[in-house]
Amino acid sequence: MLSSIETRKRVEAGLARRHRRERLFKFSGMLATTVGVVFLGVFFLDLFAKGSSAFVQTHLRLDVEFSADVIAPGGELDIAYADFDGLVRSALRAEFPEVTGRGDRRELYRIVSSSAGYQMQDMIRQDAELLGARQAIWFPAASTVDMYIKGNIDATLDESLRPMSDQQIAWVESLRERGHLETHFNRALFSNGDSRDPELAGIKGALMGSFYMLIVTVVLAFPIGVAAAIYLEEFAPRSRWSDLIEVNINNLAAVPSIVFGLLGLAVFINWMGIPRSAPLVGGLVLSLLTLPVIIIASRAAIKAVPPSIREAALGLGASQMQVVFHHVLPLALPGMLTGTIIGMSRALGESAPLLMIGMVAFIVDVPGGFSDPATALPVQIYLWADSPERAFAERTSAAIIVLLGFLLLMNLAAVIIRKRMEKKW
């Protein structure tokens, strides 16, 4: 037995060391957090620096004439075959009358987007009154002009090393001086499907594809996952079988997603004959992918319901089913929803399995349903990142920003649901 003085001495001798360890631990924790935050900050800064310019697009103003001779040659409108591009070209020639050579003119025509003619076509289709009118219209500039305006083309480089000639730069500068060249909000980015021309490429097709897929996923995975979790947690007898199932569910959650893509290819497309590239098949694959996540989260939520609530209900004579549906589920639901949303955001960000089921195709049309060919946001990012045009680089970053925005929204929803629905006892 130590004397009380000796006890105190020993305790005090160790105090300094204990405090030192505590300080060290706190410091290393702070260091780890700081490193994480710095990496995240660098990532976001880089992304925004590269991507924010994609939200605006250079436009140039041309005085075009909806010439009746071209659009309605015999007095009758011929919208489908009229040479709208020719009208745009003559407007360009009028803007720069000094350009005369064939080669020079061809170069001049390249500063405006190839969509300019289609834009005129759409306008006249909507309003036939325009026939014969002369109007100033803002057309999107070609992507090279856009890149030049955004400072991504170095004019000091040798002419042969850059995608714009000295002449083109001079024309663009002259347009700028005259106030005929401005940057506007890039509506095409949100209203168009994919395109080979960067100035026309948009994410709407990919967004809608992702949207339809997530609908399929949530409709399938949430009820199945929750039902499986309830059965396994509340009704299934503990046996070797239930242990086996549990281990397998945990394993499935860790299976690389591309394997699910292969499974989808073999089962859904080859065997069941669902059209490939369709959001339906993508949604089916993503449901398989998120099911384990939802089941695990839901089981954890059910386990977290205090047993005293179950006992109280059982003690009053509630049947097992009533205990589950009246008491366990309402308390577990916030956790289940949180798990589901987190599973959904994982599904939203998934690209590998979609590559296997044909959703990596170049699809211009915005899908209008579950069986239309579609692509998804992360796959669109992959496709654009692969494109050689300089202008696709900033669009890639912009698409990533949009994807992150949606992920952020979903995770925020998860937090809000948890906070709102959480009951205290």
Place this chain on the structure above:
Amino acid sequence: MRMAHMTESNVTENEVMASQPDVDVADPVDTAAAATGVAVDLPEQQLTELGATVGEVRCADPYVVAENVNVHYGDNHAIQNVTLEISKKEVIALIGPSGCGKSTFLRCLNRMNDSIESARVTGRITLGGQDIYSKEFDPVALRARVGMVFQKPNPFPKSIYDNVAYGPRIHGLANDRAELDDIVHNSLERAGLLKEVKDRLDEPGTGLSGGQQQRLCIARTIAVNPEVILMDEPCSALDPIATARIEDLMDELSEDYAIVIVTHSMQQAARVSKRVAYFHLGLLVEVDETDTIFTNPRHKLTEDYITGRIG
């Protein structure tokens, strides 16, 4: 005549039991009791004596009858050959050191042990003559007749009204809203809670104080109009004032219900119960009128416990 015969058969049963006393001693179950050193200090001969319940397990007008009840949790023999009768309008207290099996026995009476997968109950328990462990007896119906109040107040995270109305709702006891209102008001009234909560019936039951929550749980239990109420240390989480209120309440309720209460407080047992059953290491050691147990215990273990030498 019948009783005498029964007691005799009981003894023979217990003799059979006593031939394998190793189960009781070696059982690692009862860590709490073992920690007190009882099992070690006990002379060999006394352990063999443990098999026989002394006192009077029978009562006049029995309603709940347990005959040779054994409970195993896996390999753990938690309750051994317990025979006990409980009459319709009495308060019987189950006392004993921690882990002695009194709560386990209590949970046999409304089959709450069913939800524990490893639990196995043998023997026979009848309620009004019906075997509650028979295949035909539905545990849901049983628990409507045998209500339970738990150690920790466990109101549902719902309103006070919904807490009390839950039992009547699931059993379909009320035909319309007015009847349900009546049941809720009566139950709260009888649980002595109505005055405190009548203006805030739609507030969450979890917002009440501990003692109020426990009375809410009692109101919830009597709303189903049970025949027997089981109470598992209902006051252990409450302060003395709340405890006194619950004890008064038990006194009033005993006019209509059989109440089986597990308690660690001998004062409480002395105050509220008519009979006391003393459990030790899964055995029912002694049962008798409360006065007799506390003034003149017959078994050495009972005496040790109530004088504070055990537990």
